[in-house]
Amino acid sequence: MTHIKVNVDGTPYEDEVEPRLLLAHYLRDRLGLTGTPIGCDTSNCGACTVELDGTTVKSCSVLAVQADGSTVTTVQGLAKDGEWTALQHAFHERHGLQCGYCTPGMIMAARDLLRENPHPTSDEVREALEGNLCRCTGYQNIVRAVLAAAGQQDGPGRQDASGRQVGEEVTA
Numbered sequence: 412m413t414h415i416k417v418n419v420d421g422t423p424y425e426d427e428v429e430p431r432l433l434l435a436h437y438l439r440d441r442l443g444l445t446g447t448p449i450g451c452d453t454s455n456c457g458a459c460t461v462e463l464d465g466t467t468v469k470s471c472s473v474l475a476v477q478a479d480g481s482t483v484t485t486v487q488g489l490a491k492d493g494e495w496t497a498l499q500h501a502f503h504e505r506h507g508l509q510c511g512y513c514t515p516g517m518i519m520a521a522r523d524l525l526r527e528n529p530h531p532t533s534d535e536v537r538e539a540l541e542g543n544l545c546r547c548t549g550y551q552n553i554v555r556a557v558l559a560a561a562g563q564q565d566g567p568g569r570q571d572a573s574g575r576q577v578g579e580e581v582t583a
């Protein structure tokens with residue numbers, strides 16, 4: 412067993428873990444942070460995406476011992492005092508989810524994109540989220556949600572009766 416110290420969503424933890432334990436399993440099974448789902452365990456789907464010392468990683472491809480001394484942020488650490496971030500509001504308001512299984516990873520990946528590129532195009536959003544799979548939505552509303560969170564128009568697919576592109580900004 413290996414001793415690790417890690418700060419997750421603002422809370423410090425110390426644990427003895429097996430060297431082979433994945434960070435995703437540590438978060439879920441040891442810390443009870445089940446807001447980070449596991450969709451594939453083979454680093455394909457992106458559902459398990461978290462932030463490790465400011466870098467977005469797929470937590471099923473990182474060992475818990477590699478997080479020793481680090482700060483981890485999961486989707487459960489984003490809301491402050493119960494108040495969602497603009498991105499979380501946008502996913503809710505733009506129906507960027509159906510079953511919700513991919514949503515934590517989508518939000519963590521989108522957050523990374525908006526940090527690097529606060530005003531992405533629709534294509535840039537799609538490219539940034541290419542490592543995150545969704546089996547329900549067809550992606551359109553996910554892209555719209557990210558664009559809305561960036562204070563932009565809804566993106567493609569929403570037009571008024573005259574065929575003009577329309578959309579409101581998300582300000583929350």
Ligand code: FES
Nearest residue numbers: 450451454457471
């Ligand atoms: S569970 Fe980690 S990428 Fe699918």
Ligand code: FES
Nearest residue numbers: 509513545546547
């Ligand atoms: S909303 Fe179901 S997998 Fe994306």
